[in-house]
Amino acid sequence: MNFGLFTIHYSLFTEMQKYVIIAAGGIGARMKSPIPKQYLSVNDVPIIIHTINKFQFAIPGIKIVIVLPPDRINSWEQFCFENDFVFNQDICAGGETRFHSIKNGLESIHGHALVAIHDAVRPLITVALIQDIFKHAEANGNAVPAIKMDQTIRVLEDGKSKAVDRNNYRIIQTPQCFHADILRKAYQQDYDVSFTDDATVVERTGAVINLIEGDINNIKITTQQDMLVAETLIASGF
Amino acid sequence: MNFGLFTIHYSLFTEMQKYVIIAAGGIGARMKSPIPKQYLSVNDVPIIIHTINKFQFAIPGIKIVIVLPPDRINSWEQFCFENDFVFNQDICAGGETRFHSIKNGLESIHGHALVAIHDAVRPLITVALIQDIFKHAEANGNAVPAIKMDQTIRVLEDGKSKAVDRNNYRIIQTPQCFHADILRKAYQQDYDVSFTDDATVVERTGAVINLIEGDINNIKITTQQDMLVAETLIASGF
Numbered sequence: 223m224n225f226g227l228f229t230i231h232y233s234l235f236t237e238m239q240k241y242v243i244i245a246a247g248g249i250g251a252r253m254k255s256p257i258p259k260q261y262l263s264v265n266d267v268p269i270i271i272h273t274i275n276k277f278q279f280a281i282p283g284i285k286i287v288i289v290l291p292p293d294r295i296n297s298w299e300q301f302c303f304e305n306d307f308v309f310n311q312d313i314c315a316g317g318e319t320r321f322h323s324i325k326n327g328l329e330s331i332h333g334h335a336l337v338a339i340h341d342a343v344r345p346l347i348t349v350a351l352i353q354d355i356f357k358h359a360e361a362n363g364n365a366v367p368a369i370k371m372d373q374t375i376r377v378l379e380d381g382k383s384k385a386v387d388r389n390n391y392r393i394i395q396t397p398q399c400f401h402a403d404i405l406r407k408a409y410q411q412d413y414d415v416s417f418t419d420d421a422t423v424v425e426r427t428g429a430v431i432n433l434i435e436g437d438i439n440n441i442k443i444t445t446q447q448d449m450l451v452a453e454t455l456i457a458s459g460f
Numbered sequence: 461m462n463f464g465l466f467t468i469h470y471s472l473f474t475e476m477q478k479y480v481i482i483a484a485g486g487i488g489a490r491m492k493s494p495i496p497k498q499y500l501s502v503n504d505v506p507i508i509i510h511t512i513n514k515f516q517f518a519i520p521g522i523k524i525v526i527v528l529p530p531d532r533i534n535s536w537e538q539f540c541f542e543n544d545f546v547f548n549q550d551i552c553a554g555g556e557t558r559f560h561s562i563k564n565g566l567e568s569i570h571g572h573a574l575v576a577i578h579d580a581v582r583p584l585i586t587v588a589l590i591q592d593i594f595k596h597a598e599a600n601g602n603a604v605p606a607i608k609m610d611q612t613i614r615v616l617e618d619g620k621s622k623a624v625d626r627n628n629y630r631i632i633q634t635p636q637c638f639h640a641d642i643l644r645k646a647y648q649q650d651y652d653v654s655f656t657d658d659a660t661v662v663e664r665t666g667a668v669i670n671l672i673e674g675d676i677n678n679i680k681i682t683t684q685q686d687m688l689v690a691e692t693l694i695a696s697g698f
Contacts, residue, residue: 371613372682373632375632376630376669376671383606383630385654385659388656391613392615416625422612425623431620447677447693450692451688454688455685
């Protein structure tokens with residue numbers, strides 16, 4: 223009996239096509255920074271390529287959907303061609319916000335599938351964590367990596383601030399992984415400014431988000447400090 | 461009339477003795493890590509010395525109280541002697557938790573005073589921010605630096621997690637500065653595990669905490685990543 227259940231489980235896992243949507247900036251992100259960090263190179267390889275390599279290594283046969291600022295698409299295609307970065311990718315134009323960008327990316331995904339959504343500027347994600355997230359999402363509908371908070375935080379209320387117990391909070395990372403049908407339903411909602419990640423969009427449909435243990439090194443490269451940390455970790459073979 | 465008020469204000473400011481308690485670890489911290497980061501060197505100078513220098517430069521005549529793990533006091537005194545680190549310091553033995561350590565440090569502080577409490581492992585604090593914090597604390601009873609949160613966070617409730625609006629939260633830093641009498645009263649309370657910083661201890665007495673704008677570079681060096689960032693920033697003359 224147990225063996226039977228295992229067989230069904232395994233069969234579902236192997237049959238679902240796996241995708242990753244790499245969020246590499248929409249119109250808004252493009253306007254804020256003239257040189258988005260994902261195009262900067264570490265060890266002569268752009269950060270976004272480090273990121274893509276991790277997914278290709280973790281999930282052989284994964285399909286890659288890249289959401290780019292519209293005015294970067296031509297140069298990206300040329301860059302891949304000139305540098306022999308040949309891989310199975312769909313390229314989509316980003317929208318005004320992250321929500322609109324991911325919604326565009328979802329149009330490239332068809333049928334019964336597992337979809338991870340990942341920030342291009344998180345190249346330090348590990349192969350093991352990617353595999354773990356897909357496994358949990360396949361079993362539970364979704365999986366979202368989270369780490370504990372080691373800083374003291376306060377909440378603002380009525381013009382004042384008060385202490386909160388940081389043990390009750392988690393810092394959320396990507397990749398966030400979902401069954402495709404759950405994502406499609408979520409992204410039919412109207413946009414809301416509170417949609418800072420995909421878990422928030424999916425949660426608004428009534429789904430319960432499953433947190434799994436993330437990785438403190440899986441940083442989002444947004445500052446010059448972050449670039450420095452990433453360069454050292456990548457150079458040391460991370 | 462306005463000029464008169466200004467005079468009184470200025471006179472109070474100049475007459476209050478200013479202190480900083482440098483929290484450099486208690487018994488607990490000593491047990492967790494065999495080589496606490498504050499003793500590691502950047503540019504051949506221990507992190508704790510970088511930190512102390514900032515306060516001496518910001519507030520000439522400031523009195524320095526250092527709270528050390530009890531078994532580090534002898535080697536610290538010897539280190540200062542051998543390296544000509546001569547400054548006006550009181551050395552106190554740390555206790556079981558940060559709360560107990562700061563309580564010990566407070567015993568070195570007498571009379572009407574302004575007391576900043578700072579993590580030894582935040583050497584990147586700027587002179588301008590130290591001065592700003594003392595000025596606000598003198599006027600308002602306390603001042604605590606805080607920065608916005610740029611990560612997505614979730615709160616755990618009833619075995620589940622839910623999205624929260626990060627715009628309502630602040631990450632708290634040090635130095636946190638208080639009138640000495642407010643601190644003394646606060647540290648007469650019984651210890652509580654929620655006392656992760658001094659603002660939390662003071663707030664429990666009913667005081668309102670005044671947040672002021674902190675600095676994203678004022679990081680707490682706890683990981684190897686942090687050491688790397690600190691080394692680069694300090695080497696570039698930060």
